[in-house]
Amino acid sequence: MAELKAVAGRIAVGREREADQPRSLLAVFGRDQPLRLDAGVELSPFQVAYQAYGTLNAQRSNAVLICHALTGDQHVCNRHPVTGKPGWWETMVGPGKPIDTNRYYVVCPNVLGACMGTTGPASTDPRTGMPWGLDFPVITIRDMVRAQAMLLDRLGIDTLFAVAGGSMGGMQVLQWAASFPQRVFAALPIACATRHSAQNIAFHEVGRQAVMADPDWRGGRYFAEGVRPHRGLAVARMGAHITYLSDAALHRKFGRKFQDRDNPTFSFDADFEVESYLRHQGSSFVERFDANSYLYLTRAMDYFDLAADYGGMLANAFKATKTRFCVISFTSDWLFPTSESRAIVHALNAAGARVSFAEIATDKGHDAFLLDEPELFQIVAGFLDSAATARGIAKV
Amino acid sequence: MAVAARGPGNARVDHLLVAEMIEPHSRVLDVGCGDGELLKLLESRGVDGRGIELSREGVNECVAKGLAVIQGDADADLADYPDDAFDYVVLSQTLQATRHPRVVLEHMLRIGRRAVVSFPNFGHWRIRLLLLFGGRMPRTDNLPDTWYDTPNIHFCTIKDFRDLCTTVGVKMERALALNAWGRPLRLHAPWWFWNLFGEQAVFLLSRREG
Numbered sequence: 001m002a003e004l005k006a007v008a009g010r011i012a013v014g015r016e017r018e019a020d021q022p023r024s025l026l027a028v029f030g031r032d033q034p035l036r037l038d039a040g041v042e043l044s045p046f047q048v049a050y051q052a053y054g055t056l057n058a059q060r061s062n063a064v065l066i067c068h069a070l071t072g073d074q075h076v077c078n079r080h081p082v083t084g085k086p087g088w089w090e091t092m093v094g095p096g097k098p099i100d101t102n103r104y105y106v107v108c109p110n111v112l113g114a115c116m117g118t119t120g121p122a123s124t125d126p127r128t129g130m131p132w133g134l135d136f137p138v139i140t141i142r143d144m145v146r147a148q149a150m151l152l153d154r155l156g157i158d159t160l161f162a163v164a165g166g167s168m169g170g171m172q173v174l175q176w177a178a179s180f181p182q183r184v185f186a187a188l189p190i191a192c193a194t195r196h197s198a199q200n201i202a203f204h205e206v207g208r209q210a211v212m213a214d215p216d217w218r219g220g221r222y223f224a225e226g227v228r229p230h231r232g233l234a235v236a237r238m239g240a241h242i243t244y245l246s247d248a249a250l251h252r253k254f255g256r257k258f259q260d261r262d263n264p265t266f267s268f269d270a271d272f273e274v275e276s277y278l279r280h281q282g283s284s285f286v287e288r289f290d291a292n293s294y295l296y297l298t299r300a301m302d303y304f305d306l307a308a309d310y311g312g313m314l315a316n317a318f319k320a321t322k323t324r325f326c327v328i329s330f331t332s333d334w335l336f337p338t339s340e341s342r343a344i345v346h347a348l349n350a351a352g353a354r355v356s357f358a359e360i361a362t363d364k365g366h367d368a369f370l371l372d373e374p375e376l377f378q379i380v381a382g383f384l385d386s387a388a389t390a391r392g393i394a395k396v
Numbered sequence: 397m398a399v400a401a402r403g404p405g406n407a408r409v410d411h412l413l414v415a416e417m418i419e420p421h422s423r424v425l426d427v428g429c430g431d432g433e434l435l436k437l438l439e440s441r442g443v444d445g446r447g448i449e450l451s452r453e454g455v456n457e458c459v460a461k462g463l464a465v466i467q468g469d470a471d472a473d474l475a476d477y478p479d480d481a482f483d484y485v486v487l488s489q490t491l492q493a494t495r496h497p498r499v500v501l502e503h504m505l506r507i508g509r510r511a512v513v514s515f516p517n518f519g520h521w522r523i524r525l526l527l528l529f530g531g532r533m534p535r536t537d538n539l540p541d542t543w544y545d546t547p548n549i550h551f552c553t554i555k556d557f558r559d560l561c562t563t564v565g566v567k568m569e570r571a572l573a574l575n576a577w578g579r580p581l582r583l584h585a586p587w588w589f590w591n592l593f594g595e596q597a598v599f600l601l602s603r604r605e606g
Binding site for chain 2: 378
């Protein structure tokens with residue numbers, strides 16, 4: 001047990017170093033290139049950590065931007081430098097995969113506000129030499145996209161062949177299509193919505209309250225005081241994780257099975273497998289994620305309301321767009337249900353956009369976009385292949 | 397359609413007739429586009445095509461083929477499309493499966509300047525004979541479903557459809573009927589002849605001016 005704790009401790013220290021000195025590619029933006037935030041302040045200097053796979057072609061026409069979800073990061077299809085686990089979208093991205101790195105140049109930046117090397121609350125505030133904590137400005141999905149656009153400028157990529165992402169990543173995809181329509185040839189928003197619903201805000205608020213109720217949160221200044229709000233963050237993750245699954249998936253996976261015992265212990269130990277699973281989800285999450293980042297990123301999702309930025313008319317967000325869209329939802333996703341995707345499709349149709357929409361039958365819930373769903377792979381591969389042909393990207 | 401007659405390029409004959417009625421490079425919405433075969437044919441002719449399909453399998457097959465198809469229902473979802481969004485709205489072998497054919501037809505000519513409708517003719521002589529002598533709901537090679545599991549809830553004859561066009565006030569620009577072997581019937585044959593010998597019909601419709 002002590003040994004386990006030591007390993008966990010080493011991982012945590014590794015992760016914290018990762019916030020300033022990531023083990024991935026890095027673009028630093030100096031004081032001459034500030035990032036203008038929706039909150040009305042400028043962030044400067046700042047940095048964007050990213051991973052890149054494949055080769056940019058001579059026409060610079062084959063770049064695919066992957067936008068990661070709330071607790072994801074830039075390590076799409078390589079071994080994670082902190083956890084040592086495979087990348088989070090290895091089923092989708094890689095040589096011969098639907099997002100084929102033999103054919104496309106894939107870039108995935110860590111989002112603004114996260115904790116894997118792009119500037120966020122866990123990064124060092126240059127004014128104080130201490131982590132930003134709650135002094136970090138509140139950010140939005142649009143800010144994340146602005147930072148990504150600056151990264152692409154730096155990489156010399158004018159037009160993206162495609163932008164793809166699920167959940168919070170899907171929100172970024174939609175924001176990209178709205179903010180920079182001329183820079184996006186094809187857009188793949190998966191399991192997402194154009195705004196966070198009251199229910200989703202409510203779940204996030206529970207998560208944030210769990211973090212802030214942890215005495216070790218210390219008003220966000222836990223780094224300075226040498227503690228970490230692991231318990232609060234773990235509870236937040238446990239709650240959120242339930243929303244990523246479905247009743248049917250939980251029942252199929254765990255049912256009412258006991259964990260390593262035949263009878264209940266008449267205690268509050270993790271008697272049930274599902275309890276043990278959730279505890280594991282919570283404790284492994286805190287090793288790789290910063291509690292303040294969790295507050296900032298959930299807030300950014302809550303603030304997201306694309307229609308509101310366009311006078312309440314979602315269709316206006318996509319007016320005269322030339323971007324091709326492929327919207328995908330999952331039948332058992334109750335966090336971002338199909339009705340939300342249909343609202344996107346209606347708006348795109350009203351704007352005359354070229355849009356495909358598929359709902360995939362699965363009982364795996366919201367997390368289905370990360371899992372082995374052959375139908376999802378077929379659709380993404382088919383959509384991208386026909387778009388690539390239209391864009392004149394050579395087959396491999 | 398169980399066994400559809402095939403024409404040049406292995407395209408379905410009724411699809412070729414529909415495609416022929418559509419000017420190249422126009423914007424087309426195919427309502428009930430199935431596995432996307434007609435849309436593919438239209439796109440090969442330079443048409444900017446979109447589709448709506450009810451079945452999840454059909455949609456996913458279409459999207460995997462690179463077609464711009466969304467999962468939806470002709471009865472429910474046409475209302476969400478703005479006026480004049482398309483040059484043509486196509487309803488290929490789907491009219492008889494809609495709950496409100498009249499409303500669907502009206503929406504089609506609101507969304508598109510023109511509409512192309514193809515449907516199986518329930519006035520065909522074989523169907524008449526099957527009902528007359530068999531005494532049961534007719535089943536043919538092209539319409540193999542039993543009455544209790546068929547998606548086709550609003551069968552009509554060519555004459556019936558012509559009446560609907562008059563009622564709704566749409567202009568019939570062109571009409572064609574195919575016999576059981578997928579060959580077009582004589583162009584100047586009288587309606588009763590088409591209604592008796594046409595197994596399928598294809599209509600090109602437009603809004604009546606004024």
